Amino acid sequence: MSDLDEFKATYFDECSELLLELEEQFMAIQDGDRDADRLNAVFRAIHSIKGGGGAFGFDALVRFAHSFETLLDYVRDGRVELTEEVVVLCIRSVDLVADFVNAARTGEVLPAEYGATEKASFDALARGEAAETGGDAPGATDDLDEEFDIDFTPVSVDLDTDTPLSAAAPSAGGATRWLIDFAPYPTLYERANDPLLLFRELALLGRTTVTAKLEALPDLAGFDPFGVYCSWSIELASDKASEDAIREVFEFVDGDCAIAVTRLEALVEDEPASGDDLPSFAELAEAAKAERKFVPTGEPDAEPAVRIAPAISLAASAPAPGAAAESAGAAPRDAEDGTGAGKVPGMQSIRVDLDKVDRVVNMVGELVITQSMLTQQMDDAIRDRYQELVRGIEVLAQTTRGLQDAVMAIRAQPVKSVFSRLPRLVRELAGKTGKKIRLETIGENTEIDKTVIEQLSDPLTHMVRNSADHGIETSEERLARGKPETGTIRLSAEQAGGNILIVVEDDGQGIDRDRVLDLARERGVVGPDQQLTDEQIDNLIFAPGFSTASEVSDISGRGVGMDVVLSNIKKIGGSVHVRSWTGKGTRMTLRLPLTLAVLDVMLVRVAGSPYVVPLSSIVETIQNSRADFGHMPSGGKVLQVRGEYVQVVDLARRFELGSEQDDADRFVVLCEAEGNSKIALVVDDIIGQQQVVIKSLEENFERIDGIAGGTILGDGNVALIVDVQSLKTSNAHQNAA
Amino acid sequence: MRAAQRGFRDMEALEIRDEYGDGTAGVSQNTLQLIAFSIDEQIYGVEITTVREIRAWNGATPLPNTREYVRGVINLRGTIVPIFDLRARFGDGQTQPTKNHVVVVMSVGDKWIGILVDAVSDILTVSRDDIHNVPEGNSIDTELLNGIVTHESRMVGLIDLHAVVAGAKPDA
The missing domain is CATH 3.30.70.1060 (Dimeric alpha+beta barrel)
Known part of the structure; x- marks a missing residue:
């Protein structure tokens, strides 16, 4: 029983991968890439899903996948033309297959007529074509009828669909x-x-x-x-x-x-198989056997061997069509191996349980801390006396750093895994709103730590939703404005230094600033007399409880969403920035750390306790005695730096800790928060820079305002990570220095 | 048939355990084992199964903007664990800890916390029947204690760990 469960789990894992691939391939096909390899790939994917589904008795899934597969088969050998409608039907069907797979996984029972329309379309398309060919090739009609009348049993039908194509497809391309x-x-x-x-x-x-x-x-x-x-x-x-x-x-x-x-x-052409003249099995097998003679043995890499490999395996395992059914279980697999020969042999991977990787990551984190602790223990006396020991520790430091990088690389994943869920979302949104929307993705192979990826799915979904719902106009509006009828949402990912930038851009109407500002005033988010720059107004959409949709729509606009984006992204140490051009579009930029596991920080002291400030947010540090402070009526201070006035936060006071340090001996750490706004933190002392492993405070305690988390220093003590952004945005009177 | 066999084997196992009859086997549904610790002269206890570790006080990193009974956080083999000052939690002011003070690390729900106490005194085995309700009167007592039990004619207060942890932030 548990064995079966294990197989099932593996099957579902594979299904998710195959579905991803299907999605990708069809996107490329939709973009006009009608490469035969792509068709082969989608066929293989559907076929594998169907095959596994049959083994576990997921009948609904298998029936649907079978019809789908048949259509694809006909498309592949040219009997059904791959028109725009067919592509759209296929893409929708991939979603349906995903639903079937999901239903099979959860044990949910889908309505009997689920996917029936699409299935009927497949059959109609396939039959329509069959009727035409029926005239010139009566044998073919029989073949087809057999396929559609048969009550599905996975094995016997399998080979029917497989045979013409394994032999025909390669020849279609020709050498x-x-x-x-x-x-x-x-x-x-x-x-x-x-x-x-x-x-x-x-x-x-x-x-x-x-x-x-x-x-x-x-x-x-x-x-x-x-x-x-x-x-x-x-x-x-x-x-x-x-x-x-x-x-x-x-x-x-x-x-x-x-x-x-x-x-x-x-080079070689005209095997008996071709689109409008369907050969019998026997002919095919003969042809395959005949070709086999020309295959140079012992040269598996040589081109002809690859090309007819499927046919050979078929001929070998299916000497006569009658006997084919029994050995069908083996035949398609061989065929797949043959056609899959395009895979790069060097790419080898193993599946590893994530827990295991996380455990290694954690332990390496501890190792880094221990190593830096050892390094800290070395004073000059030790250096002079134990040179070998010191050298050993230096090598250890290097190796540890290397190990850390290597481990982080294991956990890094391409953002593709998140991006790939969005095309479906956009399709559904387009369907619901009646708009025409295209989704473009760029840089989907950019790699980010898995922990970041996990946190990315919700925010991205909200952002794309927002673009589709509020950004892109209806077709009529777009045409009236002289824009192309189809709106475009562009999703891109790139690495910029220690950060990953993810941009969601649309060519819609842009943010309606007047409306946003009116609403913000109405809801008290912005004071009545407060003047805001365009940029500040744009960023208001991330304020909690804010929604600008004129009418609350089914999709977004319930007033939750964009503020979720902000809080999720902040939680993982990232930032969100939005820019909008009226009538032209909106661009939302997510800035994310490459990994959540290590952080470059500056170690400071506040009231005798260690704190760390992320290096990425520090602009400069200034000695207090040299800093140019101005006093505000509230008693607070501002720092004048290069003609700019910056809010000053005394960390000791902000954190309600007494500092005995003489003011003149303290330091100002000038930090940059979101959207280029700055904040000056006053600390007692600056100790140095180092790399730290971020630890959660919430795991055993709760979130503390102004603190992003904790970390363990080389001496084993805990230091707290200052949350620059939340200090900037938290209540002004709390910050009064 | 098989079920009967298994039942039989279980009974055997029980008998074997009783043969060791050293008192620990007697820890059944009706008795409770406590770690007892003291604050000033008063003894308190927590159930032994919740205790993960006992360690000497070695300082903690203070947490800003928390109540005075949150003494800060310590590093427990790579995990950050908050330390609660039980004396301060009772409203008697912060403990002035020395190296002789003790942190009892325990699990509350899915979290690990430490409480700072003066000393750990004993492991007690008490009967559940001997647990008395906390007399109504002072809300601090009823809030923080689950009950009172008598051990060798001394009163032992049973700490309600969930109550100790709750409301650690001033605005909570």
């Missing part, structure tokens, strides 16, 4: 011959490039025949040992190489050689 003329310049060798490596690279694309051209070789008298006399012509036979792919091989030596790529005629 192409390319002629590459390659003449290196002397500079190529001067830069220590080796043509041999390039040829090897080319050989990965297909079968190559390399001929050296030695015509230019002079006689011995005229021979310059450093001269370049040799050029090559390479013939490449490949079904997957494009001119771009070939040129990419030579990208490295661009400008250091003369290169010409010419396409020769297609």
Whole structure:
């Protein structure tokens, strides 16, 4: 029983991955990329979901996936044209498959007619096409009828759908011959490039025949040992190489050689299988057997072997169509292995339980602390006396740092895992609001620590929702304003120093500042006489309980949402910033730390206790005696720095701790909070800089205003992390210094 | 059939345990084991199963903007644990801790906390039947104590840990 559960868990894991891939592939297909590889990939993914589902008896899922798969199959061999409508239907169907999978996971029972419309569309599309081909190829109709009438049993139907395609699909692409003329310049060798490596690279694309051209070789008298006399012509036979792919091989030596790529005629063609003339199984098997003879044995990497591998395995395991059904369980798997040969062999990965990784991360954190504690213990006397020990500790420090980086890299994940949930959201929103919306994603391979990623999903969802609901206008409005009918939401991620920037940008109407300000005044968020800059008004949308939707909509605008974004992002040490251009669009920028686990900080002392301030927020430090303070009527102080007046917060007073330090000996730490606003913190002493591991206070206690968390110093004591942003925004009279 | 066998084996196990009859086996539903500690001359107790560790006072990092009975936080093998000053919690002013003062680390719900006391005195085994209600009168007493139990004719107050932890921030 537990074994079965384990298999199920693995299956669902795989399903989520496959669904992700489906989503990705279809997005590319929708963008006009009709590469045969993509179709093969989606087919494989659906097929795997179906296969596993059948094994566990998820009938609803299997029935739906089967119809879907059949359609894809027909699309793949060209019997159904991949029109825009078909793509849209497919994308919606991926969502439905996800729902079916989810229902299977939770044990929820979906209504019987769930997905029935789509299923009917598949069948209609497939049948419509079948009727046409039926005229010229009666045999084909039988084949199709069989498929649609059959009450589904996973095994027997499987092979039906698999066979024509495994044999037909590769031939559709066909192997192409390319002629590459390659003449290196002397500079190529001067830069220590080796043509041999390039040829090897080319050989990965297909079968190559390399001929050296030695015509230019002079006689011995005229021979310059450093001269370049040799050029090559390479013939490449490949079904997957494009001119771009070939040129990419030579990208490295661009400008250091003369290169010409010419396409020769297609190599092998006309196997019996083709779109409008469906062959029988026997013919296929024969064809496959016949081709097998030409496969050079012992050369699994060679192009022809890859190309007909599916057919071979089929022929081997299915000598006759009648017997095929029994061995179907094995056949598709082989076929998959064959077509999956495009995978890079070097990419190996293992699944590891996250808990295990977290445990390692924690222990490495402790190790870092212990190591820095050891380092702190070393005084000059020890250094002089135990040189070997000191050297050992220095090496240990390096290794520890390396180990820490390596461990963090394990936990880093591409933001893709969050981004990939959004296309569906946008589709649904577009459907509900009747708007036309396109989602573009950029930089989805940017990696962030898993702990950050986890916190990112909700805020991003809210932001995209907000853009779709409030930002993008209806088609009519857009047309009236001379904008393209379809609105665009662009989602991008990039690394900038120690931060990750995630930008959600739309080309909608922008923030209605008058409305925002009116509402803010109405709700007391902003005082009646307070004057705000445009930027400040824009950022009001993150104020708690704020919503500007004229009517509360089903999607966003319940007055919760954007403030959730802010609080979630702040919790993980990030910041949110919004800019808006009236009529042109809105851009929301999330700035996130690369990892939550380590932080570069400045260690300071306040009333005898250690505090740390994140280095990323510090602008500069000034001695109190040199700082230019001004006094305010409230008794508070402001700091004048480069013509700017900055609010001063005395941490000892703010934290209600007595400081005995003489004012003149204290320090001002000038910090930058969100949106370029500054705050000057007065501390008793500055101790130094270091890296710390962030520990939660909330784990065993609760959140404290002005404190972002704790950390453990080298001496084993706890230091508190100052939350610059919350000091800036917390009540002004509390801060009065 | 199998169930009967298992029941039989359990009974055997019980008998074996009783053979050791050193008193600990007697800790059953009706008795309670307490860690007893003192503040001034008064003895208090907490159930032994909640106690994780007892350690000497070694200072704590103060937490800003908390009530005076929150003495700060300590590092317990990489985890940050808050320390509550039980004397201050009772309203008798902050303890002036020395190296001889003791922190009792225990789990309350899913959190770990430490309480600062003068000394740990004993492990007591008491009967649940002997637990008396706290006399009505002072709200601090009824709030912080679950009950009172008599041990060797001395009064032991049973600390309600949840109450000790609650309301640590001035605005809470």
